[in-house]
Amino acid sequence: MRTCAESFDAYILRALGRDYGENLLPRGLDITTCDQVFLIASGLIWNIYFAGLAIIIGFGLAVGVAVARFGESRILSPLAGGFIFVFRGSPLFIQFFFFYSAFVLLPRSGIDIPLGFVTLTVNTSALTTAQVGGLVVLVLNTTAYSAELFLGALRSIPKGDLEAADAYGMSGFTKFRRVVFPSMLRLAWPSYTNEAIFLTHSTTLVFLSAFPARQQSGEAFYYARYFVDQTFNPFFAYPLVAAYFVVLTLSIIGAFGLVNRHLNRHLPQERRARYRFRPQYLR
Amino acid sequence: MFSFCTDPSVLPDWQWFACYLTNATHLQFYRAFGVVLVLLAITAPVALGMGMLGALALRSRFAPLVWFGKGYVNIVRGVPDIVFFLFVPIALGQGIEWVMHQINCPDWDQPIRQGNDFIVCREAKVPPLNSAAWVYQLYAFLMAVVAFALVFGAFAANTLHGAMQAVPRAQIETAEAYGMTRAQAFRRIVLPQMWVYALPGLSNIWQILIKATPLLFLLGIQDIVFWARELGGQKTSLFAYPHPDWRMWYFLGLLCFYLFLTWGSERAFARLNARLSRGQATAAGERMRKAAA
Numbered sequence: 001m002r003t004c005a006e007s008f009d010a011y012i013l014r015a016l017g018r019d020y021g022e023n024l025l026p027r028g029l030d031i032t033t034c035d036q037v038f039l040i041a042s043g044l045i046w047n048i049y050f051a052g053l054a055i056i057i058g059f060g061l062a063v064g065v066a067v068a069r070f071g072e073s074r075i076l077s078p079l080a081g082g083f084i085f086v087f088r089g090s091p092l093f094i095q096f097f098f099f100y101s102a103f104v105l106l107p108r109s110g111i112d113i114p115l116g117f118v119t120l121t122v123n124t125s126a127l128t129t130a131q132v133g134g135l136v137v138l139v140l141n142t143t144a145y146s147a148e149l150f151l152g153a154l155r156s157i158p159k160g161d162l163e164a165a166d167a168y169g170m171s172g173f174t175k176f177r178r179v180v181f182p183s184m185l186r187l188a189w190p191s192y193t194n195e196a197i198f199l200t201h202s203t204t205l206v207f208l209s210a211f212p213a214r215q216q217s218g219e220a221f222y223y224a225r226y227f228v229d230q231t232f233n234p235f236f237a238y239p240l241v242a243a244y245f246v247v248l249t250l251s252i253i254g255a256f257g258l259v260n261r262h263l264n265r266h267l268p269q270e271r272r273a274r275y276r277f278r279p280q281y282l283r
Numbered sequence: 284m285f286s287f288c289t290d291p292s293v294l295p296d297w298q299w300f301a302c303y304l305t306n307a308t309h310l311q312f313y314r315a316f317g318v319v320l321v322l323l324a325i326t327a328p329v330a331l332g333m334g335m336l337g338a339l340a341l342r343s344r345f346a347p348l349v350w351f352g353k354g355y356v357n358i359v360r361g362v363p364d365i366v367f368f369l370f371v372p373i374a375l376g377q378g379i380e381w382v383m384h385q386i387n388c389p390d391w392d393q394p395i396r397q398g399n400d401f402i403v404c405r406e407a408k409v410p411p412l413n414s415a416a417w418v419y420q421l422y423a424f425l426m427a428v429v430a431f432a433l434v435f436g437a438f439a440a441n442t443l444h445g446a447m448q449a450v451p452r453a454q455i456e457t458a459e460a461y462g463m464t465r466a467q468a469f470r471r472i473v474l475p476q477m478w479v480y481a482l483p484g485l486s487n488i489w490q491i492l493i494k495a496t497p498l499l500f501l502l503g504i505q506d507i508v509f510w511a512r513e514l515g516g517q518k519t520s521l522f523a524y525p526h527p528d529w530r531m532w533y534f535l536g537l538l539c540f541y542l543f544l545t546w547g548s549e550r551a552f553a554r555l556n557a558r559l560s561r562g563q564a565t566a567a568g569e570r571m572r573k574a575a576a
Contacts, residue, residue, distance in 0.1 A: 085542070086538075086542065089541065089542045089545040089546060090538045090541040090542050090545070091493075091494040091495070091496075091541055092494075093494075093497040093498060093508075094497055094508070094534060094537050094538055094541060095538070097511070097512075097530075097534045097537075098531065098534035098535060098537075098538055101528070101530035101533075102531045105528065105531060201363040201365070204363060205365065208501060221363075221365065224366075228369075228373065232400065232401050233396070233401075234369075234374050235374065238369065238370040241366060242362040242363065242366050245362070245363050245366075246362070
């Protein structure tokens with residue numbers, strides 16, 4: 001049996017791959033409580049990686065999609081609407097399967113995209129890994145969900161704000177940057193906090209669906225499931241991973257709450273947008 | 284299926300596809316769509332019932348019942364429900380076997396958990412040993428229904444409780460002025476009126492429920508995801524219908540199936556909402572009244 005310190009050394013970074021810990025995961029009767037605690041904790045690295053990058057990239061894209069949908073362009077607006085409809089109307093689980101099976105069909109050697117003066121080579125084999133391909137799916141998914149939130153916020157920007165901007169002679173990008181965007185962000189932020197939470201929770205689906213966990217490096221829930229399969233005891237690993245996610249959720253609420261305070265700093269206390277926890281896990 | 288299907292390798296394209304799409308495994312695939320719809324049809328009323336019970340518990344005047352309701356709703360809502368979907372069936376299965384074991388084999392002297400094994404006597408196995416494969420499938424399916432009902436019952440309880448609170452206070456006061464008891468006021472005044480307030484939340488839960496159904500695959504049920512993977516995978520010439528990797532097309536089909544389901548139910552809920560708003564003391568009801576007048 002390993003001591004707790006030994007299993008800390010062996011498994012705390014194991015999620016990064018074989019080079020960062022034991023070659024094999026603990027098996028059968030060899031599994032200790034500390035193994036479960038540390039290996040599942042190491043899986044959180046990937047949950048944070050997926051959620052963090054997807055939120056950052058998805059945020060920028062979502063603002064673009066929401067503005068395109070809200071605008072009056074005959075081409076862009078229906079296009080953005082269709083994008084939102086497809087990704088919000090279908091289960092993320094199926095999206096993972098679909099994109100994975102599409103990515104494996106791409107030629108292994110990469111695709112050359114000629115841009116005139118330079119040729120861009122897209123590394124297609126990376127797309128079949130969870131770390132890149134799974135992230136792409138998560139980004140597309142969160143873009144659609146956040147775009148819908150931002151769209152709602154764009155629709156409910158007070159008319160007076162826009163009129164004031166017009167009165168100052170602002171137009172185009174200046175108006176967007178100084179008036180529309182800050183108001184939109186402030187109005188959408190409480191629901192965007194929920195979006196960030198549930199995106200984090202849905203990172204558990206990456207390895208449960210099509211994407212393979214190479215070298216058995218997966219996220220927290222992948223390891224929890226592994227332990228339950230090995231020990232046939234669901235009463236430790238699942239509550240443990242749930243507890244980790246509660247901690248993750250609380251830190252997201254804390255961090256986003258700080259941003260919310262910053263966004264609302266000009267408003268009197270009772271007119272500030274408040275955050276409400278509204279669980280909607282599955283997507 | 285068709286008379287010309289005896290030797291698929293010599294068929295022209297459209298006949299080949301006609302035979303391919305109607306062979307025995309594809310028929311099982313189509314039946315799996317029925318399984319999804321059956322799951323939805325069973326889970327939705329059960330979850331609504333559990334939600335109703337939960338909401339009544341939250342409203343009750345008996346403190347332990349309120350605590351129980353709050354505990355149920357908050358625990359389920361606070362934990363990622365993928366954990367619940369995988370936890371409930373296995374935990375419940377072990378619980379049932381444990382109870383059966385206590386009843387059937389009282390003089391069993393070995394511990395049930397030995398290392399990593401969960402050992403109960405032969406008589407306590409659920410479903411009984413050597414059952415037919417479909418019994419195991421049905422058992423797994425029922426476990427999935429319980430897990431879905433537990434999770435979505437908690438969501439529904441929260442929504443229904445909110446809806447009961449949203450019925451205007453004056454309505455209940457009027458009922459009291461007429462001398463109705465608490466139960467009568469609930470049955471005659473709150474219950475008929477709460478649905479219009481509950482509907483947006485319930486429609487949301489329904490959409491989430493639809494999108495949760497592919498998780499049946501994780502519970503080891505031969506659902507549409509299972510069959511799409513089986514059928515779409517590359518088939519060599521050993522098979523009657525050899526083809527390259529077509530999983531992408533199968534999953535595209537599933538994607539369209541779900542889009543159609545969510546789109547259709549969105550429209551159905553919009554209609555229901557219009558129907559329920561008639562004569563209600565809400566903005567939508569007021570607008571309908573004015574339009575008619």
